[in-house]
Amino acid sequence: MRHAVILAGGGGTRLWPASRRAHPKQLLALAGSDALVTTVAKLGGEIATNVVIVTAADQAAATRKVAPGVTLIEEPSGRNTAAAIGLAAAILVARDPDAVLAVLPADQHVTDRAGMIRALGLAMTAAEATNAIATIGIAPTRAETGFGYLELAGPAAVDTVVPVVRFVEKPDLATAERYVGSGRYLWNAGIFCARAQRLLDELRTHLPATADAVIAIAADPSSAERRYAELQSISIDHAVMEKAANVVTVPASVGWDDIGSWAALPAVRGHDAAGNTIVGDAIILDGTGNIVMTDGTLVTAVGVSDLVIVKSGDAILVIPKSRAQDVRSIIEVLRGTTYL
Amino acid sequence: MRHAVILAGGGGTRLWPASRRAHPKQLLALAGSDALVTTVAKLGGEIATNVVIVTAADQAAATRKVAPGVTLIEEPSGRNTAAAIGLAAAILVARDPDAVLAVLPADQHVTDRAGMIRALGLAMTAAEATNAIATIGIAPTRAETGFGYLELAGPAAVDTVVPVVRFVEKPDLATAERYVGSGRYLWNAGIFCARAQRLLDELRTHLPATADAVIAIAADPSSAERRYAELQSISIDHAVMEKAANVVTVPASVGWDDIGSWAALPAVRGHDAAGNTIVGDAIILDGTGNIVMTDGTLVTAVGVSDLVIVKSGDAILVIPKSRAQDVRSIIEVLRGTTYL
Numbered sequence: 001m002r003h004a005v006i007l008a009g010g011g012g013t014r015l016w017p018a019s020r021r022a023h024p025k026q027l028l029a030l031a032g033s034d035a036l037v038t039t040v041a042k043l044g045g046e047i048a049t050n051v052v053i054v055t056a057a058d059q060a061a062a063t064r065k066v067a068p069g070v071t072l073i074e075e076p077s078g079r080n081t082a083a084a085i086g087l088a089a090a091i092l093v094a095r096d097p098d099a100v101l102a103v104l105p106a107d108q109h110v111t112d113r114a115g116m117i118r119a120l121g122l123a124m125t126a127a128e129a130t131n132a133i134a135t136i137g138i139a140p141t142r143a144e145t146g147f148g149y150l151e152l153a154g155p156a157a158v159d160t161v162v163p164v165v166r167f168v169e170k171p172d173l174a175t176a177e178r179y180v181g182s183g184r185y186l187w188n189a190g191i192f193c194a195r196a197q198r199l200l201d202e203l204r205t206h207l208p209a210t211a212d213a214v215i216a217i218a219a220d221p222s223s224a225e226r227r228y229a230e231l232q233s234i235s236i237d238h239a240v241m242e243k244a245a246n247v248v249t250v251p252a253s254v255g256w257d258d259i260g261s262w263a264a265l266p267a268v269r270g271h272d273a274a275g276n277t278i279v280g281d282a283i284i285l286d287g288t289g290n291i292v293m294t295d296g297t298l299v300t301a302v303g304v305s306d307l308v309i310v311k312s313g314d315a316i317l318v319i320p321k322s323r324a325q326d327v328r329s330i331i332e333v334l335r336g337t338t339y340l
Numbered sequence: 341m342r343h344a345v346i347l348a349g350g351g352g353t354r355l356w357p358a359s360r361r362a363h364p365k366q367l368l369a370l371a372g373s374d375a376l377v378t379t380v381a382k383l384g385g386e387i388a389t390n391v392v393i394v395t396a397a398d399q400a401a402a403t404r405k406v407a408p409g410v411t412l413i414e415e416p417s418g419r420n421t422a423a424a425i426g427l428a429a430a431i432l433v434a435r436d437p438d439a440v441l442a443v444l445p446a447d448q449h450v451t452d453r454a455g456m457i458r459a460l461g462l463a464m465t466a467a468e469a470t471n472a473i474a475t476i477g478i479a480p481t482r483a484e485t486g487f488g489y490l491e492l493a494g495p496a497a498v499d500t501v502v503p504v505v506r507f508v509e510k511p512d513l514a515t516a517e518r519y520v521g522s523g524r525y526l527w528n529a530g531i532f533c534a535r536a537q538r539l540l541d542e543l544r545t546h547l548p549a550t551a552d553a554v555i556a557i558a559a560d561p562s563s564a565e566r567r568y569a570e571l572q573s574i575s576i577d578h579a580v581m582e583k584a585a586n587v588v589t590v591p592a593s594v595g596w597d598d599i600g601s602w603a604a605l606p607a608v609r610g611h612d613a614a615g616n617t618i619v620g621d622a623i624i625l626d627g628t629g630n631i632v633m634t635d636g637t638l639v640t641a642v643g644v645s646d647l648v649i650v651k652s653g654d655a656i657l658v659i660p661k662s663r664a665q666d667v668r669s670i671i672e673v674l675r676g677t678t679y680l
Contacts, residue, residue, distance in 0.1 A: 283670060286666075286669075294656070296654075297654055297655060298655045298656065299656045300655060300656065302659045302669060302670060303663045304660065307644070307658065311656055314636075314637055314638060315638045315640060316638065316640065316651055318639070318640070318642075319642045326626075329625050
């Protein structure tokens, strides 16, 4: 049976201050009127018989509110994607030994839903038929340094299934430009399909303690908190993808974007005639390329461009769009305060 | 008798959003724990027997709160400094024909109070002894384009009384640099001493309708609202100073600064080790020369420099320090809203 596994457990710190521990980014209505997690869950419902959301235990109530009726898998603590996906695979395979998973991070946006559903269908079929790990490879639309890339042997058409030569980490700008120019590199969107058993086998090979733990938790949920806390915090890419054989991709050009940082908001929400993306009440004079999000307080700006200005609750953030990832340095300073 | 006349009636729009109609800038505690109007009133108390504050009628209650016990002269509406000073002169001369006034705008800051009191004493004496209009000429510390200048025949020492050759308007940067380099130009701080009767005589010559109106209002306060509304809105500099004979100045180097715009805040409040001026809770990483004022909401910024960031009540302002005067363009857009 096909299962969609929505990963919604991240801390969402890159969208602080709009994203807080109690209201993480996946639950924000960044993409429009619907909370994203709902949107992704709906997408999951079109490609799979069963949809589950993996979320942090302390975010479960908030997640349930935006996605009522969806099964939740609660992580006792955050241990990155290898553990989260392993846990989902172990729980699902225990109920359905033939389970095939489509793993979908919640903090993403797709404009061409039909195209994404088609690509996911191909990936699902590849996972079922050849036991591949079948990723979705997004045709890059810019030399993005914030994503990892999938290297192919040569350019490939959309809606085909081709081998991945190599997973490459986030490149510098010159490298990213070379990647995009070559036509042989696709964005790694963190979306893939695989049999649950294949994923557990890979974890047993590359991350055996995690494999043992998630299988034990699936058999005895009461041990989750104790076992999970000890797991290595590592991404599925580092733990499995970069090492596994028979990894394929379905190239897709579907208006996908990560909304993991403020810089991505224009791709999701568009911009006004002056080139500014505004969510909430704002007046910008003599400035372009700004991203403003405010929860009621009027934001005014004169003569500034390419700035992110966010007001949410008890905090304001001002940061150049090009440094949007550096909100993490503010998070470090705020560690232990109620501002997170 | 010597009277200090504190001008506190301005709309204070250049310090929006901290300064609003109901809480204009002169009443803000920008300079420290004391409201400025109180500070200036105290200064007035040291140089004069009587202190009056000229303020807008709709700001009288707020002004009385920060300067209890000081006599208020209420303007029915804002009609710029020629009318405000004329009104004070007419009211004071009616009670005290020998009244000598020291006119002090409230939105100013002085670090060397003793030096300012000494300069004002010399100016008072010049006004009494020679019927001069005796200004305080501030030795410039930068090529400021936001102030008018007083032109002298040649460089002059502090604590002397020298003729003013000419009042000059706000210069462009190249002109300001030339002024400052020459040693012959002083900042026009809007501070001056003169006999009340001399000021009324000048108004009768240069602005006769205003002279008539303020004298009539002094005799019949009930006519104030009707008469005042019709007066020309013009500054005392344009109406009188630029045309009057026997205008002198006392050069002073007393750490004076106008705090009529956000860019002046560092001169008043200093800055931290990173070069940022912060009033309220803020975290600035990898940035310098910023001016942040917030009324409770945490302001965070990464990688921005020389920006003004203000949060006050229901509004936020972000503007480069070099364009701080352009907050007026926001005010224009907000005209007629409750944000002012």
